[in-house]
Amino acid sequence: MKKQILFSVFICLAGFGLFAQNNSVLITGKVTNEKKEPVPKASVIIKNSSAGTTTDDMGKFRLTVVSLPVTLLISSTEFEAEEIIVTNAAEISVTLQTFEKLIDAVVVGGDRIRGKLSRSAVSTEISGKADFINSPKGVYESLLSKKGLDVTISSITYPTYSTRGFNGSGSSKVNQLMDGMDNQAPGLNFSVGNFIGLTDLDVESIEILPGASSALYGPGGVNGTIIINSKNPFKFPGFSLQVKNGITDIGKDQRSKAGAFTDYSFRWAKTFNNKFAFKIGAQYLRANDWLANDTSNYKRIGATGKVVPGTRQTDPNYDGINVYGDETSVDIRPFLQGAIAANPGLTPILQPFLANPQLVSRSGYNEKDVIDPKTKNIKLSGAVHYKINNNLEAMFAGYWATGNTVFTGNHRYSLKDIKLGQYKIELRHNNWFLRGYTTQEDAGEAHSATASTQYLNEAWKRSFNPANIAGSWYPQYTGGFVNSAVPVFLSVFNGTNLAQAQAAVVAASQQLHNAGRGLADQGRPAAGSTQFTQIFDQVRKIPIPNGGLFLEKSQLWMYEGQYNFSEKIKFAELLVGGNVKKYILNSQGTLFIDTAGSPIKINEWGAYAQLSKKILQEKIVLSASARYDKNENFKGNFTPRFTALINVAEASNIRVSYQTAYKFPTTQQQWIKLDIGTIVLLGGLPWINNIIEPTKYTTLQLNPTTGGTTPWSYKEFKPESMRSFEIGYKSIIKKKLLIDVYAYFGKYSDFLGRVVLIQPTRGTKPWSIVVNSDTKINTWGTGFGFDYKMAKNYFSFLNAYTDNLTNVPTGFEAAFNTPKYRMNAGFGNSGLGKKEQIGFNVNFRWQDSFYWEGAGFADGTVKAYTTLDAQVNYKMKKIKSMIKLGGTNITNKFYQTGFGNPYIGGMYYVSFAYHIL
Numbered sequence: 001m002k003k004q005i006l007f008s009v010f011i012c013l014a015g016f017g018l019f020a021q022n023n024s025v026l027i028t029g030k031v032t033n034e035k036k037e038p039v040p041k042a043s044v045i046i047k048n049s050s051a052g053t054t055t056d057d058m059g060k061f062r063l064t065v066v067s068l069p070v071t072l073l074i075s076s077t078e079f080e081a082e083e084i085i086v087t088n089a090a091e092i093s094v095t096l097q098t099f100e101k102l103i104d105a106v107v108v109g110g111d112r113i114r115g116k117l118s119r120s121a122v123s124t125e126i127s128g129k130a131d132f133i134n135s136p137k138g139v140y141e142s143l144l145s146k147k148g149l150d151v152t153i154s155s156i157t158y159p160t161y162s163t164r165g166f167n168g169s170g171s172s173k174v175n176q177l178m179d180g181m182d183n184q185a186p187g188l189n190f191s192v193g194n195f196i197g198l199t200d201l202d203v204e205s206i207e208i209l210p211g212a213s214s215a216l217y218g219p220g221g222v223n224g225t226i227i228i229n230s231k232n233p234f235k236f237p238g239f240s241l242q243v244k245n246g247i248t249d250i251g252k253d254q255r256s257k258a259g260a261f262t263d264y265s266f267r268w269a270k271t272f273n274n275k276f277a278f279k280i281g282a283q284y285l286r287a288n289d290w291l292a293n294d295t296s297n298y299k300r301i302g303a304t305g306k307v308v309p310g311t312r313q314t315d316p317n318y319d320g321i322n323v324y325g326d327e328t329s330v331d332i333r334p335f336l337q338g339a340i341a342a343n344p345g346l347t348p349i350l351q352p353f354l355a356n357p358q359l360v361s362r363s364g365y366n367e368k369d370v371i372d373p374k375t376k377n378i379k380l381s382g383a384v385h386y387k388i389n390n391n392l393e394a395m396f397a398g399y400w401a402t403g404n405t406v407f408t409g410n411h412r413y414s415l416k417d418i419k420l421g422q423y424k425i426e427l428r429h430n431n432w433f434l435r436g437y438t439t440q441e442d443a444g445e446a447h448s449a450t451a452s453t454q455y456l457n458e459a460w461k462r463s464f465n466p467a468n469i470a471g472s473w474y475p476q477y478t479g480g481f482v483n484s485a486v487p488v489f490l491s492v493f494n495g496t497n498l499a500q501a502q503a504a505v506v507a508a509s510q511q512l513h514n515a516g517r518g519l520a521d522q523g524r525p526a527a528g529s530t531q532f533t534q535i536f537d538q539v540r541k542i543p544i545p546n547g548g549l550f551l552e553k554s555q556l557w558m559y560e561g562q563y564n565f566s567e568k569i570k571f572a573e574l575l576v577g578g579n580v581k582k583y584i585l586n587s588q589g590t591l592f593i594d595t596a597g598s599p600i601k602i603n604e605w606g607a608y609a610q611l612s613k614k615i616l617q618e619k620i621v622l623s624a625s626a627r628y629d630k631n632e633n634f635k636g637n638f639t640p641r642f643t644a645l646i647n648v649a650e651a652s653n654i655r656v657s658y659q660t661a662y663k664f665p666t667t668q669q670q671w672i673k674l675d676i677g678t679i680v681l682l683g684g685l686p687w688i689n690n691i692i693e694p695t696k697y698t699t700l701q702l703n704p705t706t707g708g709t710t711p712w713s714y715k716e717f718k719p720e721s722m723r724s725f726e727i728g729y730k731s732i733i734k735k736k737l738l739i740d741v742y743a744y745f746g747k748y749s750d751f752l753g754r755v756v757l758i759q760p761t762r763g764t765k766p767w768s769i770v771v772n773s774d775t776k777i778n779t780w781g782t783g784f785g786f787d788y789k790m791a792k793n794y795f796s797f798l799n800a801y802t803d804n805l806t807n808v809p810t811g812f813e814a815a816f817n818t819p820k821y822r823m824n825a826g827f828g829n830s831g832l833g834k835k836e837q838i839g840f841n842v843n844f845r846w847q848d849s850f851y852w853e854g855a856g857f858a859d860g861t862v863k864a865y866t867t868l869d870a871q872v873n874y875k876m877k878k879i880k881s882m883i884k885l886g887g888t889n890i891t892n893k894f895y896q897t898g899f900g901n902p903y904i905g906g907m908y909y910v911s912f913a914y915h916i917l
Contacts, residue, residue, distance in 0.1 A: 024064045029092035031059045031074060039076050039096055041235040046566075047071040047083065052430060053390060054235055056274065064390065066567045073116075080735070081116065118651050118732050121623055121643035122659070123148065123742050125208040132203070133916070134795075134828055134841045136869035136886040138263075139200040145824050145843055147740075147785045147799035148210035148224075152817070152898045155406035156248075156261075156287045157195055157377045158415075163210040163224035164744075165779060165803045165818040168855070169408045169898065172666045175217050175225040179397065180560075181422050181437045183228070184220070186583050187554030187591065188407075188441065189666045196401035196420040197228070199283040199379055201240045201267040201916070204231045211744060212661035212724045215625040215641035218579065218606055222661040222722055233269035233277035233385055238915055240267045246909025248288050250892055259288015259373070261907060280382040285403075289375040290902035292322040292367050292412060296860075300327075300678050304704040304756075304813065304859050316513040317359035321858045321900050324412070325453035326364030327677045328463060331357045335478035346482060349489045352502050353509070360477060362457045363517065369527035370449050370456075370536065371414050377403035391430045398423045402444070408901050410676045410856035411451060414540075417444030432563040443552035447540040452548030454677060455539040456532075460525055473520045480519030484512045544590040545675050551588040554599075554667070556581070571613070578607035585667055593673040593687060600671055603632045604664070621645040631664045633685060634719050652731035663720045665752060669770045676856055679756070684717040684770035692757065692767055702756040702766065703811040712757055718750040718772050722779075738787040748777040754813045754855070768856060777814065778806045785824075793831040793839075799824050815855060817898065819848040819864070831875075840872040852899035865895035880917040885910050 031039045038059025045052035046065060052073075055061045063072075068087055075081035079096035086092060117124060125146040127139075135142035143149055143161060150167040152160045162171035176183040178197045206228050213221035244263040262285070269279035297310040298319045312318045319326050336350050336358070383397035400421040407413045424437035457463070457473070465472045488508045493501035505512070525532035540548045562577030585592050586599035594600050608627035615622065623643045630636035643657040665684060673691070674681045682688045692699060700709035728742035751773040758766050785799025800823040805816040828841030849864040871886030889895070892906035 027063045031094045042076040045073045047073045121645040128205040136871035147783045147801045154408045157405040167817045173223040175221040178228040186556040197399045199265045199281040204229045212659035214639045214661035215627045219664045222663045233279040237269045240915045242913040244911035261287040277385045283379040285377040292902040294321040301704045322367045323364040324450045326361045328362040411448040415446045434561045436559045439556040443550040446550045447548035452540040477516040477520035481512045481516035484515035551590045553586045555584040573612040575610040580605045592671040619647045655728045659724045679766045682769045697759045697762045720752045722748045736789045741784040743782040746779040751777045796827045815853045819850040822847040837875045843869040858900040860899040881914045
């Protein structure tokens with residue numbers, strides 16, 4: 001009933017906006033450049049409002065407003081934005097100045113109202129056309145020059161961006177919105193902004209809001225929101241094409257040789273009588289992927305662990321970080337005791353090995369043996385727009401993608417032939433919008449490389465088969481071990497010196513283990529062989545828990561609306577909105593605690609309002625926001641926000657904000673049930689008591705640091721919330737130099753993390769469950785940066801920032817995964833020479849070392865690294881095209897962004913882009 005009432009309110013607001021057009025004033029004008037040439041498709045927006053229009057092919061526009069005076073914000077992608085105060089209905093003329101590097105861009109995200117970057121009341125970063133053209137990286141990767149942003153790279157096509165800590169593959173503490181649509185896969189819980197959706201040629205801008213943003217953008221924005229905006233076909237018509245070719249994997253034996261990198265994309269948009277428009281686009285990327293090849297030995301302790309000395313030749317229980325299949329580990333003492341029972345004469349020989357565990361792992365395979373070296377991504381997109389009148393536009397958009405990529409979570413996952421689709425219908429007025437969309441997820445042949453390799457080992461030879469003990473791996477291993485121990489013992493023992501003989505056997509233990517492994521591994525399929533490929537392809541297609549395959553076809557359905565009362569209310573600016581959301585989780589028991597034909601459904605809804613007031617001749621802008629969200633599994637919660645923007649000089653402002661955020665546990669944190677080999681991952685809702693049965697079995701919480709335990713009992717599972725206070729200063733000096741400084745402090749309540757439970761009397765694997773921290777966890781950080789437009793088209797930038805987490809309980813896995821210090825710098829020119837056709841850019845990035853908590857996969861130190869990216873380009877202005885020669889990490893010093901993730905080397909490319917300038 002609440003959903004129906006809320007949606008009815010949206011419809012009523014829509015009708016109110018359609019017909020309230022009385023007592024209006026018509027403004028006409030023309031927009032030209034410095035050469036007095038018309039500027040078509042320029043935006044003409046009423047300041048602090050979404051109401052506006054665009055210029056026609058002659059640069060002319062017509063705009064109806066409620067009353068005068070009014071301030072117009074006029075912008076185009078190739079020009080500096082201008083503000084014009086209109087006091088009468090006479091035709092106006094506006095001249096836009098060409099820009100080479102954007103300093104004071106137009107943004108929307110900070111308060112959902114269009115305005116200048118310098119006037120944003122919260123920390124905001126933006127990447128736009130100039131950044132995309134000048135960047136040595138791709139469109140999405142250009143974000144990495146912005147302060148406050150971190151990245152985790154699982155593969156070439158799978159980077160994850162986060163802000164203010166808690167970096168990791170598939171960060172769930174940052175909203176990622178693409179044209180208003182939540183870009184997170186509903187079941188797999190990761191944002192897929194550069195895998196599905198907009199092609200590089202269809203991105204107009206990307207806004208980053210570091211810090212709490214739930215008050216306007218909903219649960220999930222605990223640490224920030226990333227907003228990806230596409231190009232409207234009315235504003236950006238025409239055909240564009242980009243071809244990029246390059247090479248990767250140079251100078252290090254990742255795969256057998258350097259690999260090709262290809263990236264082709266196009267976009268075509270067309271308008272008809274300025275009433276109807278459409279656009280279509282496609283992008284195809286194929287590359288030799290980065291390889292995770294850390295063979296360090298890893299000792300697992302519940303869901304955590306540490307790197308220890310040893311190799312396969314020196315440690316019988318060797319578990320390589322990126323070696324898969326060796327996670328299977330067994331104490332062979334029962335098999336040694338069985339040998340003694342069958343032949344009591346072995347007692348003195350084997351007695352020294354019975355006092356302590358004799359852990360032995362199966363032989364594993366390297367990542368390059370089990371993961372397809374080729375990553376690919378195919379994206380298709382399209383949209384149809386229709387202008388019902390000058391103020392109302394209807395649109396339908398669809399985005400679909402498929403391909404292969406690799407994701408690092410509690411395992412390394414090969415997302416093979418994964419398919420994702422997002423489809424949206426929207427009605428957008430100058431003052432309001434109504435939107436409905438769905439996300440459809442199909443994991444295809446996605447599988448765990450780790451689990452699949454373990455099952456490969458079991459498929460060619462069972463670890464232990466009661467029906468065929470002699471043909472089982474561990475009995476064979478034990479037989480080889482015993483047979484090698486006997487001659488060593490007898491060579492020393494002469495009937496009197498038993499202790500010396502036993503000491504000789506112990507000294508030769510590694511030799512004995514190697515002999516046992518050599519016997520048990522006879523017939524083991526060689527990597528790449530026909531036998532290996534046939535078995536691996538068979539087990540990876542068997543659903544979990546008997547194989548490695550995910551049967552994941554989850555859905556998200558979302559309906560939302562917003563109304564801006566700025567033209568109705570004079571004393572202040574009022575914005576209201578709300579949404580209804582439904583998740584349908586369908587993994588057939590391979591990921592969630594669901595079964596075939598019985599998907600899990602989760603309903604959410606929320607509503608928000610924002611009131612802004614300008615005082616003291618607009619020297620101070622005050623804003624108050626509040627949002628209420630409710631998930632059917634949790635109590636509802638309010639998230640207020642208060643901001644103040646204080647103008648201290650022209651284009652110089654102090655911003656102060658108090659923000660709160662609210663995060664429901666993700667679908668996996670609520671409902672996951674997944675056996676990852678050494679431990680079983682569970683969610684945190686009360687159903688887990690039916691699995692763990694704590695009233696029946698003694699249940700202890702493990703401290704992975706000390707190895708100690710404490711009694712455990714279930715506590716109420718709650719959403720996570722946080723409060724954040726921030727102060728910042730932003731100034732633009734002579735339209736050339738932008739300076740931005742900020743500091744923040746935040747406090748988390750009911751912080752979500754994982755703990756490990758053991759049940760000594762039950763004999764099952766440890767459980768890893770999601771819980772709330774009993775203590776409040778603090779976070780704080782600072783940052784500064786400048787962007788400088790120098791003479792003769794030179795530009796430079798520098799920024800540095802730090803994020804910190806304190807008061808984390810001992811044994812609690814917070815997964816902050818963020819270096820304490822990071823720095824970015826760059827220098828370039830967008831137009832050298834008489835005709836300003838040559839450009840270049842060099843970007844530098846450094847980050848400190850930090851400790852990584854790997855969600856059950858691997859924990860360890862990520863080393864500090866420095867990268868250098870560079871590009872040089874040549875512009876062919878007559879056809880609005882550009883040739884670019886560039887590279888990322890051009891020094892080719894391989895580095896990691898997450899422990900257990902791939903090592904990233906240099907990538908070098910040449911590209912041609914048509915009709916982009």
